Amino acid sequence: MREAIIIDTDPGQDDAVALLLAFASRDRLDLRAITTVAGNVPVGQTTANALRIRDLTGAEGASVPVYAGAGGPLLFPLETAEFVCGPDGLAGADLPAPASEATPGHAVEAIIAICRASPDHGVTLCPLGPLTNLALAIRLAPDILPKVKRIVLMGGALGLGNMTPAAEFNIHVDPHAAAIVFDCGRPIVMVGLGVTLQAIASHEQVARIGGLGTAAGRAIHGMLTRPRPGGLGTSGHPMHDPCVIGFLLWPELFSGRDCHVEAETGTGPLRGRTTIDWHGRLRREPNAYVVSSVEAAALFNRMIERLTTLP
Ligand code: BDR
Ligand code: CA
Numbered sequence: 373m374r375e376a377i378i379i380d381t382d383p384g385q386d387d388a389v390a391l392l393l394a395f396a397s398r399d400r401l402d403l404r405a406i407t408t409v410a411g412n413v414p415v416g417q418t419t420a421n422a423l424r425i426r427d428l429t430g431a432e433g434a435s436v437p438v439y440a441g442a443g444g445p446l447l448f449p450l451e452t453a454e455f456v457c458g459p460d461g462l463a464g465a466d467l468p469a470p471a472s473e474a475t476p477g478h479a480v481e482a483i484i485a486i487c488r489a490s491p492d493h494g495v496t497l498c499p500l501g502p503l504t505n506l507a508l509a510i511r512l513a514p515d516i517l518p519k520v521k522r523i524v525l526m527g528g529a530l531g532l533g534n535m536t537p538a539a540e541f542n543i544h545v546d547p548h549a550a551a552i553v554f555d556c557g558r559p560i561v562m563v564g565l566g567v568t569l570q571a572i573a574s575h576e577q578v579a580r581i582g583g584l585g586t587a588a589g590r591a592i593h594g595m596l597t598r599p600r601p602g603g604l605g606t607s608g609h610p611m612h613d614p615c616v617i618g619f620l621l622w623p624e625l626f627s628g629r630d631c632h633v634e635a636e637t638g639t640g641p642l643r644g645r646t647t648i649d650w651h652g653r654l655r656r657e658p659n660a661y662v663v664s665s666v667e668a669a670a671l672f673n674r675m676i677e678r679l680t681t682l683p
Contacts, residue, residue, distance in 0.1 A: 374402040375496055375521075375620060378483055380441070381613070382411025382501030383421035384453075385463050385595040390500055390613035391422065392588050395429040395436075396678040397621055404486050404495070406438045407479035411501035411545055412453045413461035415443045418501070421461050423470030428588045430683045434472075441479025442504040445546035453541055463598040465591060483509040487516035496620070499525045499553075500613040502542050507549035510556050522559040524620060526613050528633065528646030530566030530664060539644030540565050543635055547644045550635035560660040562633060563615045564646065567626065567663045571615050572608035577672050581679060588682040611675075615663075618671050621678075625667045630658035 379394060381387045394403050406426065408419040419440040426433045444450040458464050475482075483505060487495050497520060499506055506523070509516060527542035527550065535544040543550045554560065573596060582593025596609045619626050632649040636642045648662055 374400060376402040376404055376490065376494055377496045377498050377620065378405050378407060378486060379403065380407045380409060380479070380483070380497065380499040380501065380505050381422060382409050382413070382418045383425060384412040384418070384457055384461055384501070384613065385609070386611055386613040387412070387500045388421065388425045388462060388595060389592055389611060390617050391425045392428065392592065392682060393614050393617045393675055393678055395433050396682050397617065398432070400621055403436050405482055406436060407441050407482055407505055408438065409441045409479070409501045409505050410443050410450050411542065412457045413459070414450070414452065415440055417461050419474050420470055423472065423474065424467045427468070427471050428591055428682070437475040437482070439477055439479040439482040440474045442508060445502060445504055446507060446548040448546065451545055458598070463595050465595045467591060479505050480508045480512065484513040484516055487519040488513070490519045492518050493521040494519050496521045497523045498616050498620070499523065499527070500616060502546035503527065503549035503553045504546045507552035510552055517556060517558055520558045522561060523553065524561040524563065524616050525553070526563050526568065526616050528562050528564035530564060530648055530650070530662065533645065534565060535644065536641065538642045540646070543646055544644030547635045547637045551637050554633050554635055554659055561619060562646070562660045562662045563619055564662065567628070567666050568610055568612040568615045570666050571611045571668045571671060573611050573672065574608050577676070578609070580676055584680055586680070586682055588679060592679070614675060615666065618666070618675065619663065622671065622674055625671050626663050627665050628661050628663035631660060631662045632656040632658050633660045633662065
């Protein structure tokens with residue numbers, strides 16, 4: 373049976389690759405909706421980018437609704453990542469303007485409605501950006517929790533952060549939302565920097581994708597080969613968000629451990645840190661499966677194979 377999923381996202385080049393991988397995997401994944409959130413860039417731009425990426429997937433992709441969501445974190449002012457993604461969020465990707473607008477209705481309402489209409493444990497939530505929409509949905513409608521099979525999220529870090537020494541970007545931006553999600557009681561898979569920094573797309577792999585001869589392949593190649601504004605070097609592009617979809621499709625390529633995870637919500641230097649009790653010192657009930665390694669070469673081969681199926 374196909375796994376019903378909602379992808380909550382802030383595209384972002386790596387979000388874009390994750391979306392395309394999900395569109396290329398409709399035989400395994402029943403993509404019910406894409407919901408957008410402010411993160412890498414403001415929500416108007418993440419929504420436009422989600423629509424532009426959907427447009428690459430042809431008529432079949434057009435049936436997946438895109439709903440615009442939260443314009444900023446629960447409490448903190450929005451911090452964005454143009455230094456990684458460029459002002460348009462997709463590193464200046466040469467993609468046309470969206471062919472259509474987002475579906476009317478707020479992303480949070482859409483998440484609630486889709487969950488309510490599903491059987492118990494019927495929907496997997498896949499957040500690829502700050503967790504604002506999910507936290508709002510959980511707070512507004514806690515009755516949806518039994519409908520959630522699991523939450524497979526990109527966020528957090530076993531070691532150092534990438535936004536601050538302590539924090540990974542998605543959790544740093546909205547740590548209060550992250551605290552609500554980690555505390556929600558549903559199974560969580562945390563795909564953090566500990567694993568995603570093992571999945572660096574090499575020049576050779578990006579060239580293979582560009583050589584597929586498809587619009588999606590050309591778009592990915594374009595996004596991943598433009599110089600990143602932050603002077604982040606040219607040694608490859610981490611495929612943070614695609615690891616979430618990769619985990620859904622090929623869990624056997626990943627390994628990790630059940631742990632207790634807490635998101636730090638203070639305003640000091642630890643803001644957004646995920647404190648992971650890897651050794652069970654606190655003797656607290658684990659609230660997440662923390663993924664720590666991936667067979668990256670196999671992941672990229674399987675991803676590229678999937679991407680060949682897109683127009
Ligand atoms: C995460 O932050 C974003 O910039 C990426 O899209 C990814 O979701 C990595 O820290
Ligand atoms: Ca993202």
